[in-house]
Amino acid sequence: MTPADHADEEVLQAMDAISAQQLANRYSSKEYETTAEKAAADRQWTFGHVIVDEAQELSSMAWRSLMRRCPSRSMTIVGDISQRSVAAGAGSWAEVLRPYVRDRWRMAELTVNYRTPDEIMSVAADVLAEVSTDATAPRSVRSTGVPPWRLAVSAATGWPTRWPARCRPSWPRSARAPSPSSSRRPRWARWPWRSRRLCRRLSWHPRDLSPEPR
Structure with a gap:
């Protein structure tokens, strides 16, 4: 081997630092997914900590699914049992959490x-x-x-049984108050603009009656 051969060995070639496949992979396009998308595509995906909002609405099956995705059982659960709107929701926090963590949980009330x-x-x-x-x-x-003020409505007629003092209708002197089956609406007295606007929202017809002013 000549001295020139030794000199060639000391020269670092581009192919000695990176291969052709590595160079091609560097310029290849990749699809970047969010954590939620990756978790949805991978049934074995787990989380270190889970935050649950409106937790009172979750059923027993939903809790089982959450616990399966969080083996550490580290969770922040926010909810109000009194605001539960579905029959399958939580009856109590102890009933929900005891099958998974027993008594290893604590509750803090927002006052x-x-x-x-x-x-x-x-x-x-x-x-x-x-x-x-x-x-x-x-x-x-x-x-x-x-x-605040209240407005009691008759279940039979749909008309208010007693008007609040600030929103009492005024009828023309030449006319009597309409019967419950009448389609006529009351004429309002001259109150400040905001009061008139508020009272007009209360001039319902029985067929248009809704649980709260629209």
């Missing part, structure tokens, strides 16, 4: 209400006491100073 004013929350607290005796009503951080 401060930042959304609803104190006047509305006082009415809601009375309803909450009737629905769930062991639930604690949250405390509102703000107040509007405007008390």
Whole structure:
């Protein structure tokens, strides 16, 4: 072997650092998927921690599916049993969690209400006491100073049985109040613009009656 051959061995060629296949793979196009898409395509995919919102709506089968995807059983579960809207939802948190984690869980109650004013929350607290005796009503951080009012509606006629003082209809002197079967609507007195707009929302016909003002 000549000295020139030794010199060639010391020279680093491009093919010595990277192969043709590696170079081709570098410029190949790839499809980038989100974590949710990867998890949906892989039945064996698991998560280290799972956050569940509106958890009171989940059925027993839904909880079983979540637990299968989270072997660590590390979860943050947010929900309100009193707001359950489906029969298959959670009856109690102990009933839901005990089959999977036994007693290795803790509950923290949110007691401060930042959304609803104190006047509305006082009415809601009375309803909450009737629905769930062991639930604690949250405390509102703000107040509007405007008390709420109620409108009782007859189940037979669909007309209000007693008008609030701020939204009482005024009928012409030459006409009597229409019967429950009449299609005539009341004529409103001259109140400030906002009051008239609010009261017009209450001028329902029995066939148009809905659980709350539209």
